[in-house]
Amino acid sequence: MPTPAVVKEGHLAPYRAHVWFTEPVPQEAHFIRRSEAQLHELMVQVLSTPDGVSYLHDQLQPAAATTDAETADADAPTPPPAPALPPEESARRGIDRALSADFTLARACGAVLRAAAPRHPLCALLDPQLFTRASTDDLLLVLARFALNRLLRNPAARDQWRYVKGALADFGLHLTDRGIRRGRNPLETTLATSIAKDHATIDILRHELRSADGERIRAVVVTDVVEAGDNRGLTGGAAPGALRVFDLLASDPETAALCPVLLTAQHLRTTAADADAVAQALERALGSAVEVEEGFGATRVLRVPGFGGGRLVAAVSHLVTDGRVRVLVGTRGLLGEGWDCPAVNTLIDLTSVASSVSTQQLRGRTLRLDPAWAQKVAHNWSVVCLIPPHVELDSDAELDRLRRRHSHLWGLSADDHTRVITGLDAALDRGTRDLLDRLIAKDPATSIDALNQAVLAGIRSRSQTHADWRIGQPYTARERDVVAVRSPHRTALVQVLPAVAVGAPTLFLLGALASGV
Structure with a gap:
């Protein structure tokens, strides 16, 4: 059954899909610039x-x-030339x-x-x-x-x-x-694991904290791995993964105040300022001593001898529910399918998954009804790293992954809040999509910052989103095809999107023609 129907029936929380855009940091940009120069030199030396x-x-x-x-036949009469x-x-x-x-x-x-x-x-x-x-x-x-x-x-x-x-x-x-x-394309790998995505996590959390429901924010940041082995483009930098993004969150004053915790199969960390309080809370939940290892910098390692797996995950999830911990960082292997923490209402997806099952499972973590917040609305963020317009090199990998990911997801249209559709149109309104197309086309008048400003301008409050879903109102399950004509630049001329309407009290269209649902 498509997720919107379950939301309409009141069994899952309403939600919105959002996208945050980044560009490579200077060290990564230097690597990309070298690639650009190499390709230009190759063209000049070979094709010119x-x-x-x-x-x-x-x-x-x-x-x-x-x-x-x-x-x-040679014997046949020859026609005039x-x-x-x-x-x-x-x-x-x-x-x-x-x-x-x-x-x-x-x-x-x-x-x-x-x-x-x-x-x-x-x-x-x-x-x-x-x-x-x-x-x-x-x-x-x-x-x-x-x-x-x-x-x-x-x-x-x-x-x-x-x-x-x-x-x-x-x-x-x-x-x-x-x-x-x-x-394996090193350029695509550099973009997929860019440290700019980790910094984007801080930007997203700052925006969420400054919203009307900032005090209710309980966020989960999900990565592919704890620590990746490929560090190309970042000479001397930390390896991509959950450890790197957690260190950034712990070192930023605004996000460190949220008591972030890193939880993986082998790691349990928190900030130096919160280490003792988190350790004591875990001791009460587990009935066992929790050791705080001495260290340097903004983070501390916690050790729970004899505990691991399900009980430790449940204990940390309980701290999120209580509000002691407001940001949890982990991998999709641990915090994916099966992890249940109804208090979580914000997902920041730093993974590279784009398949139907993995994408929907990950977003399902924020859709549980929260007994402590009857009007809960989930925000699910995808983070994308794009090459800026002033660099001639192209890479469609990040944008293609974003489009594949959203092709599996139902959501309220960003242009018409009375319709439920699949595709990127559920995350970006028409003006933002046009700006994105111009940026991909290397329009020098555009920028990543301008694109993100357009994203922020189009975000509706959680209370507006809750009203847009019209939960409990009658609907009729019916499907309809929608044909959307887009710019021909590097995209298909025509895209077919399944769409469902929630605007009329007696009409709710559900279809899955091109969504794989």
């Missing part, structure tokens, strides 16, 4: 050469298909043939040609609306195809083949004699 420009030309001007007349086309018209038809044969490659070759050899005669015939800025994906695709189809087949170009092969490996593309294999 006569051989590279010749390859781009050949891809945009494929030979015409053999006609029936050319394959006819067709009149020769003007050179410009012949070139236009060649571009059309290229697009028909392999649209993705031809469009990428056209975009790269405009960047590598802007004075080439074909550039005047390439529609700038279709052959837009050469994106990172365009460059990588063309470079890989050029290496396979030209360099690999030329014994004299073996050194250049090795150079291109090694450079593309840094972008997660592995060239072999049999084709292209996509591996």
Whole structure:
């Protein structure tokens, strides 16, 4: 049964989906800048050469298909030759043939040609609306195809083949004699594990604390792992994971005042200021001594000899319910499916999950009814790290993950609060989505800060959200298709979204045509 129906019946708390955007910190930006310079250098050295420009030309001007007349019986009368086309018209038809044969490659070759050899005669015939800025994906695709189809087949170009092969490996593309294999992309990993996401946790909590229901905030911050082994892009920095984000929360005065606790299978930590009080509370709950280890800095390690697993998780959850602990940091392995703490009303998702089951299970942690707050409303935050407009390098991984994640989730429309839909439109209103599209298109007039200001401007209060859900009012279970037309830049022209309406007291549409629910 779709979650909105359970909310309407009063068995789960109403909720809203929100998104916070970040950009890489200076150390990570330096790594990304190096990648940008490397890709530009690769394009100049390989695709701006006569051989590279010749390859781009050949891809945009494929030979015409053999006609029936050319394959006819030699004894048959030869028809008169067709009149020769003007050179410009012949070139236009060649571009059309290229697009028909392999649209993705031809469009990428056209975009790269405009960047590598802007004075080439074909550039005047390439529609700038279709052959837009050469994106990172365009460059990588063309470079890989050029290496396979030209360099690999030329014994004299073996050194250049090795150079291109090694450079593309840094972008997660592995060239072999049999084709292209996509591996782990260091750029995407840098964005997914950016420390900027940890800082975003502080920004989100500050916003929640300053809302009308700030005193009721009980938040859970969920990461993939305790401590990741990949630290690329952050020379000398702490490894990504629950430990790193907890250390940041403990060192910030505003979030440290919330008595944050880190709880994983192997770790139990709190702030130095709250260590004794948390230890005493756990001792009362467990009936056993809790040791506070001496240490340095803003955090302390707690030891509970003989206890672990379920009882310790339940004891810490009890502290969240009592308000002694207002922020809990952990991994999805421990705080995912099965963890029950009805007092939690704010989720900050720092994980990389995007599957239907994992996404819905994680958000289910905030939807339990809270006996102490009858009007409870949950806020579920996704955090995304994007490359800012002033950096030419592209990476769609974070945004694609966000869209996949929200394709599995039902929520109130951000534009029409009387409808329940799936997709990103439930988290971002139309103005914010347009600003996001402009940012992805490298519009210099946009910024991550402006995008977040738009997010904050569109957030409704928890009391408004509770009223928007119209809990208990009659509804009719019915589904309807909604077609939303979006900008064609790097996205599908048409997106089909299932939608349900909650505005009319006798109408509540429930459908799952493209949601996987």
